[in-house]
Amino acid sequence: MKQKDRSGLQKLKNWEENRFSINFVRRSNSVFQNLLIMKTKILVVLFILLFSNLFAQNQDYAMIYIYRTGVFTAIFDYPVIFNNVIVHKMPYHNKLSYKIYSEGKLNIELAGNVKINLDIKHGKSYYIKSPNTGLSKIVTEEVGKKEFNKEIDQPHLYTRLEEDIENPIIKNSSYTKKYYASEEKKPETKQKYSISDVDINIPIAERKNENKYALIIGNEDYSSYQTSLNNESNVDYAVNDARIFKEYAKATLGIPEENIIYLENAKAVEMSRAIKTLTTVIKNTNGKGDILFYYAGHGFPDEIDKEPYLIPVDVSGSDLQFAVKLNDLYAQLSEYPSQKVTVFLDACFSGGSRNQGLLAARGVKIKPKENILKGNLIVFSASSGEQSSLSYKDKSHGMFTYYLLKKIQETGGNITYKELSDYLTEHVSIKSAIINQKEQNPQTLISVSIKEYWQNLNLYK
Numbered sequence: 360m361k362q363k364d365r366s367g368l369q370k371l372k373n374w375e376e377n378r379f380s381i382n383f384v385r386r387s388n389s390v391f392q393n394l395l396i397m398k399t400k401i402l403v404v405l406f407i408l409l410f411s412n413l414f415a416q417n418q419d420y421a422m423i424y425i426y427r428t429g430v431f432t433a434i435f436d437y438p439v440i441f442n443n444v445i446v447h448k449m450p451y452h453n454k455l456s457y458k459i460y461s462e463g464k465l466n467i468e469l470a471g472n473v474k475i476n477l478d479i480k481h482g483k484s485y486y487i488k489s490p491n492t493g494l495s496k497i498v499t500e501e502v503g504k505k506e507f508n509k510e511i512d513q514p515h516l517y518t519r520l521e522e523d524i525e526n527p528i529i530k531n532s533s534y535t536k537k538y539y540a541s542e543e544k545k546p547e548t549k550q551k552y553s554i555s556d557v558d559i560n561i562p563i564a565e566r567k568n569e570n571k572y573a574l575i576i577g578n579e580d581y582s583s584y585q586t587s588l589n590n591e592s593n594v595d596y597a598v599n600d601a602r603i604f605k606e607y608a609k610a611t612l613g614i615p616e617e618n619i620i621y622l623e624n625a626k627a628v629e630m631s632r633a634i635k636t637l638t639t640v641i642k643n644t645n646g647k648g649d650i651l652f653y654y655a656g657h658g659f660p661d662e663i664d665k666e667p668y669l670i671p672v673d674v675s676g677s678d679l680q681f682a683v684k685l686n687d688l689y690a691q692l693s694e695y696p697s698q699k700v701t702v703f704l705d706a707c708f709s710g711g712s713r714n715q716g717l718l719a720a721r722g723v724k725i726k727p728k729e730n731i732l733k734g735n736l737i738v739f740s741a742s743s744g745e746q747s748s749l750s751y752k753d754k755s756h757g758m759f760t761y762y763l764l765k766k767i768q769e770t771g772g773n774i775t776y777k778e779l780s781d782y783l784t785e786h787v788s789i790k791s792a793i794i795n796q797k798e799q800n801p802q803t804l805i806s807v808s809i810k811e812y813w814q815n816l817n818l819y820k
Contacts, residue, residue: 419460421485422457422484423455424487425467426453426487426489427490436448436684437449439469441528442528442530444628445627454507456519456520460521461528461529475487560768561607564612564771564772568819573618574652575604575608576656578654578656579597579672584673585675594655594656595752596756598623598624601623604703627674641692648698654704656669656705656706658670658685658708661679669682685730686730690733693735699737699816701776702736704738704741707748735806735808737805737809738805741759741799742802743800746798747797759783762782771819772818
């Protein structure tokens with residue numbers, strides 16, 4: 360009996376040992392399988408990371424994404440500037456993706472004088488958020504990708520651009536283009552000017568007008584910046600007009616020199632910055648600013664929608680993307696309160712010009728669309744409709760500018776806008792018919808808000 364019990368116990372013991380061995384093997388196999396799965400997953404992740412890194416290293420470009428958020432009430436577009444080059448004019452609530460092939464330091468300028476510095480590397484993506492309130496800023500790729508991709512299926516909200524490899528935004532030893540350099544020396548003005556009666560005996564104001572500010576632009580030499588144009592496409596005496604108008608602005612109208620922004624042969628990025636600066640000045644004067652804007656140079660109409668533009672010296676009439684839309688200019692100048700904003704335009708917007716217009720080679724004239732003015736804005740324009748704004752060669756000035764300066768000289772700037780408007784209309788119209796054998800009828804445009812009292816506004820006061 361005892362022998363049988365021992366035999367049974369031994370069998371039970373052997374069975375328990377076998378069961379433990381089997382379970383141990385099973386557990387070991389399970390642990391091994393889990394370790395194998397985990398190892399496989401790690402290898403897959405490492406492979407993906409390695410592949411992504413290799414792909415990024417082999418990618419010969421970087422991507423820049425800029426997007427606007429919130430509800431924008433401004434009706435004008437703002438320029439996107441890369442290293443002193445306007446690459447895009449961005450409408451409200453819009454997105455821009457920009458493929459850039461060059462590497463290195465990139466300075467980005469956006470609305471409100473915001474500057475962002477990037478060190479561009481191939482394979483990288485950079486996201487810049489431009490909110491309705493607050494400053495534009497760089498955001499993480501995770502945040503940027505999520506916000507940028509909202510409503511991406513709406514083409515009117517999304518613009519795709521890429522860098523011109525032959526004209527890189529970032530210059531280095533292998534990519535150079537002299538006209539993109541911010542240190543570029545401008546070509547000297549080719550035109551020689553004779554001295555006229557309005558260039559001397561400039562009256563001096565009794566006091567300074569500390570709240571008066573001016574932006575003065577003279578665009579004359581287009582052919583030096585656009586090889587497709589000849590000298591006949593330049594605007595005779597435009598620089599001389601701007602120079603002498605600046606002297607009257609300082610001496611006769613009492614504008615402190617530090618309150619004057621002055622540009623000769625201005626490129627697109629320079630005009631954009633200057634207008635943006637003037638807008639910021641108006642904003643910070645809290646309604647006390649008395650603003651002058653003077654422009655002599657080419658104007659140009661869009662052949663489809665007839666919208667008039669001011670033309671920087673480096674912008675072609677066949678591509679108006681970076682020209683200054685007149686309606687946008689007026690909107691910016693009247694965006695913030697001011698005492699008044701006075702605009703003098705010695706340019707025409709029909710495609711003609713003092714010499715040979717940008718459309719003259721095709722014999723085309725277009726009647727530009729008339730703009731509706733807002734705020735305390737008044738515009739004195741050199742010509743009407745399809746007319747050209749012509750020169751007064753004996754005086755080395757534009758016809759309109761000569762008589763504008765003449766009247767300021769005679770009155771010391773103490774003249775009402777009604778008197779000035781009547782004087783320009785009469786003298787420019789008659790002299791142009793006699794000297795140039797062409798009609799040129801200046802026009803005065805007034806915003807609705809000052810229609811009742813604009814006639815009594817004074818240029819000096």
